[in-house]
Amino acid sequence: xxxxxxxxxxxxxxxxxxxxxxxxxxxxxxxxxxxxxxxxxxxxxxxxxxxxxxxxxxxxxxxxxxxxxxxxxxxxxxxxxxxxxxxxxxxxxxxxxxxxxxxxxxxxxxxxxxxxxxxxxxxxxxx
Numbered sequence: 001x002x003x004x005x006x007x008x009x010x011x012x013x014x015x016x017x018x019x020x021x022x023x024x025x026x027x028x029x030x031x032x033x034x035x036x037x038x039x040x041x042x043x044x045x046x047x048x049x050x051x052x053x054x055x056x057x058x059x060x061x062x063x064x065x066x067x068x069x070x071x072x073x074x075x076x077x078x079x080x081x082x083x084x085x086x087x088x089x090x091x092x093x094x095x096x097x098x099x100x101x102x103x104x105x106x107x108x109x110x111x112x113x114x115x116x117x118x119x120x121x122x123x124x125x126x127x
Contacts, residue, residue, distance in 0.1 A: 004034050010117030012104045019097040024048050 006012055013021075013034050021030035025040075025048045032038040042054045055063040071079070108114045 005037055007035055007037055008117065009121055010111065010114035011108045012101065014101050014105055016094050016097045016101065018101060019094065020050075024050050 004013070004017065006014065012018075017034060021033055024030075025033070029038075029040075029048075033040060040048075042051070045051045046054050053063075
């Protein structure tokens with residue numbers, strides 16, 4: 001399952017989620033996830049395109065090993081070049097978004113609201 005808890009912690013989106021989630025799931029579901037901390041299932045993540053496959057827990061390691069073994073046999077330079085071409089269009093945008101999110105997080109971490117939210121979260125865990 002995928003869940004974002006930055007709202008409870010008085011923080012803000014990170015990991016380019018403010019860019020990726022709306023484009024992957026649409027603005028309504030992204031808002032639910034990032035603002036209301038709605039947890040999505042593995043199936044929803046797969047249907048939305050956040051992940052490509054779901055493996056059962058009991059065969060997870062074997063399934064991943066199969067994928068990795070297959071990919072390891074492919075020509076590495078071709079893989080590197082192809083991946084670069086696929087991501088070229090969004091790489092600069094993601095770097096820009098990441099920088100903006102990091103600045104916002106730093107500002108949030110220094111805010112009284114964030115400190116209070118974190119303390120409330122930590123105190124809740126102790127009870």
